[in-house]
Amino acid sequence: MSLRPPFQIPGSPNWYYEINRKRRSLKTAHKAAALRLFNEIKRQYLAGKLLVLSGECPVTLGDFWDEYEEWASVNRPRHTYNADMLALKQLLDICGKTIRLDRLGKKDADKIITACRKRGLKPNSINNYIRHLRSVFNKSVEWNYLKENPFQGVKELRTEKKPPSFLSRADISRVFLAVKDEDLRRLIMAYLATGRRRVELLSLIWEDIDWQGNRYFIRKSKSHLCKWYPMAPAFKTILQSMPRGNGKIFSRWQHPDTITHNVKKALVQAGFSSMRLHDLRHSFACLFI
Incomplete structure (x- = not known):
């Protein structure tokens, strides 16, 4: 832990200080006022440091x-x-x-x-x-505030584990018949053809599509494995049916939660009220197998 006395930086009239290598503003351009504020901070800081030396944590x-x-x-x-x-x-x-x-x-x-x-x-x-x-x-x-995580040993509640739900080919046809919105139908087809997560599809841009190599690039992934993936013929057909441009491919959908809401609504209308967006990922896996 360290404390740096008041100083100024180019382009700003205010005085600053550093605590534990983090710069903070004293919110005053007057040196005398800055020193008074700093001395009070120093007093509180030293009081907290005594707690650290005694093995206690002063951070609230x-x-x-x-x-x-x-x-x-x-x-x-x-x-x-x-x-x-x-x-x-x-x-x-x-x-x-x-x-x-x-x-x-x-x-x-x-x-x-x-x-x-x-x-x-x-x-x-x-x-x-x-x-x-x-x-x-x-x-x-x-950050050395605590020696161990206070919630490390907390047990999670028991939950009923259900087998993964998925759509059969006949079920998929029922969903498509229930969806009248062409953009939503394309989006659902894209999920079923790629098995991607919602953020991954939502982040796709036209520049991520390699038409000649029949592949697409994922930039945002839960596992942080940003790389090229093979493009299934069904996914390529979906993309070819859409007007090409720059930027996001599925530009109509601005937020992942909007996708979840709309897909869930379509599944309910098709008679699959117990299913959710993530089950399209399960469906892709079953169809792939």
Whole structure:
């Protein structure tokens, strides 16, 4: 841990200081005021350092929230970042901003589980909060705020495991008959022909299509394996039926959740109310086999 006295940077009239190699503004252009503010910060900093030397953590949940949000907004995929912050909010609602990180434990996770159950959330949703809390607080260990993750040993709720659902060829015909929107029909066909995740398809641009090589390039992937994939004849036919341009191929769909909502609606209309978008991925695998 380190603290750097007030300094100025080119192009800004304000004074700054650094704490643990992170630059922060004192929000004043007057040196005397900057020194007064810094001395108060230094007093609080030294008090916190004594806690560190005694083996305690001076960082509060509110401070950690701010730091993690700044880091995750740049370094985590958007959907992961949203899920992380939602899980953190559950903890913040239970414990408040002022609790120190070293005071957190499994009991707080139990409180979240109880609160979620009272709100009628399903076990899968609650387990998602637990998984993201564990992931978030791995950072508190990496940043040397804590020696171990306070939520590492939290057990997830038991859920009923169902076999994967998938559409047969006859089922797919029923879905297509129920879908009147041509763009949506093409999108569903693209899922069935590629087995891609929704963000992967949504991020596809025309420049990612190699017509001669019969392949396409995935830039965004959950496994971060950005590479070329062979293009099935069915997928190529879908693309050839669409007006070519620049930028996104499926440009009408601006957000992954919109895709989920529309595909789910189509499945319900076709008589498959228990199925979801991800089951199109299962369907691709079964058809491929």
